Amino acid sequence: MDFFNLQPDEWQALTLTLRVAAAALLVTLPLAILVAYILARYRFPGHGFVNALVHLPLVLPPVVTGYVLLLTFGRKGPIGVFLDNLFGISFAFNWTGAALAASVMSFPLIVRPIRLSFEAVDPKLEDAARSLGAHRFVGFLTVTLPLALPGILGGAILGFAKAMGEFGATITFVSNIPGETRTLALALYTATQTPSGDLAAFRLTLIAVVVAFAALIASELLARRLRTRLGGGNA
C-alpha cells in the first residue's frame, strides 16, 4: 500500500505546484482579460507591438524568458531592487518567483482564446446595452463578459496547465530549491538526473497525469454547465 501514499517530498512538490499555478492564474487572468479586450476591440498605433509583446514568451526559448526575468526581477535587477527596497517583496529563489515565471509563460496562452471569444461577441450588443442606459463598463460586465465566459474558461485552463508544467523559465529564474521552487516538473527532472531515480520519476509522472486528468474533467463539467446557462440550443 506504500506505493499509493505520497512521500513528503512528493506531497511538497505537488502542493507547491498547485500553489504556484493558482497564484499565477489569479494574477494573470484579470490582466489577460483586459489585454485581450483591448486587442479585440480597439485599433491603435502600436497594436501590433503590444500583440507581439504578449506573444513573445510563446516563441522565445523559455530559458531566455527566465534569464530576462532574472535580469529584471532578480536580486540585482532594476525592478527587483525597486520592489525589494520599497515593499520588501523579493522574487528571487522563492515560490513567488516561480509563480511570476509561470505567469509570464502562460500569459499568451490565456490571452489568445479570450481575445478570440471577445472578437466573437458582436460589439453592437454593447451599443444596445448603452442605449438602455448602461455605462460602457456595466455593458461589458453584463453582456460581453458572460458571453465570452467559455473562452475565458478555456484560456484559464490552458494557462493553469502551462503554469503547472513550466520548467525552463522557472529553473533559470529561481533555480531548483526543494520546498521553494521545486515544482513537479523540476522534481521529475531532478529524479531523472539521480542514479536509481527511476521509481521516483515514475511516481511523479503518475501524479502529474492524475492531476491533469482531474483538471480536464472538472473543466469539462464547468464548460457544460456554462453552455447550458448561456443559451439552450447548443448545450
Place this chain on the structure above:
Amino acid sequence: MLEVDISGKVGALEFQAQFESEGGVTSLFGQSGAGKTTLTNMIAGLVKPDRGRIALDGTVLFDAAKGINLPVQRRCIGHVFQDARLFPHLSVKSNLTYARWAGGRSGNRDFGEVVELLGLSTLLGRKPETLSGGEKQRVAIGRALLSDPHLLIMDEPLASLDQARRNDILPYLDRLCVDAGIPILYVSHSIEEVARLSSTLVILSEGRTPAYGPVAEMLTRTDLGRATGRHEAGALVHGNVTDIDANWGLTFVDIGGAVLQIPDLPAKAGDTVRLRIRARDVALAVEPPKGLSIRNAFQARITSISEESGPYAEILCALEDQTIRARITRASVADLELFTGKEVTVLVKSVAIDRRQRNLV
C-alpha cells in the same frame, strides 16, 4: 420636440441633415444607402457628427460649437435596431428589464402594460434564440420602451422580416404609435409603412434632407420623386366609414365630397380611416364615363400638372380639402387637353386601396 441640424462626412457620404419634429410618429424615409441608419446613430450618440446641434425636448444632446456630446447611455433614447440585438445569454424577461437592473433607469413605465401591449406574456421565460424574427423585434421594442426613453428610435424594425411576419407585427406597431405616449422616430424605406404609421415625414436622400412636413402633404409633393421613388407615389386621404354592405363585401368611406367603395375594409361604421391611394391606380376622364367596372368615380379639380418624369405626368386633383395624386402619360395630358383648374372625373380602382389601414384615434 426633436431638433436636428447636423452635417459632416461619414464614410463616403456628405451629411447635411436638418429637421424638426413636434412629437407623434416621425418617419425618416429614404432609399437604401440614403444614410438613414447613420442619421439615427448620430441622434442616438453612436456616431458623432462633425458639426451642428441635436436637441430633444430642450435638452442639448450634441452641440459641436459648445463641445457638448452626451454619451449614448445618458441620452434617454430607446433604440430598436434592425437586427433586434437581444442579449443571447439572457431570458426574454431579463432582456426586457435590462435597463432597470443594468442601466439604472427608474422604470416608470409599467412592465405588465408593455408586456400586454406587445403580446409578450408567453415569451418571458424563453431565450432569444428560440424566438421568431417578429417575436424578437417585439421584445426589442418592449426592452427599449421599458428604458423610459424620451424618444423611441425604430430603425427599420421590419426590414429583416418576411411579409407574413410583418403582417404579424404591424398591428402591434399601430397600437404602439398611438399608445406609447412618447415621440417615435420611425426609419423606413417602405412608403406603405410610412403612410400607415406616421404623422410627420422627413425625406432623406444621399445624406441630405430636402424636405419634411406633415405626411399627407409630403406624399402629394411631386418634386420629391427622386428621393421617394416614383413607383410608390401616392396620396393619403382621410375618411369616415358611413356604411358597410355585407352582401357585396363593400365598405363605404366618405372622404368629403365623394364616397369610396372599398372591399373588405376592417373597420366599422363611424370609424375614421386613413387610406393610401397610389398614383398609378388613379385614372382621369374629362367626362363621366359609362359602363365601367371601376366603382369609384368622382369630380375633382386639377391643381397641378408636373411633366418632368419622362413619358409620365403627375397630376394633383383637389377634392374639397383632400388631394388625390394620379400618374398618367404625358400623351394623355395632351389628348385630353388637361390644364390646371379643369374639372375632371377621377377614377380609382376600388381594389387598389390598401385594405390594412389603421384607425385614427
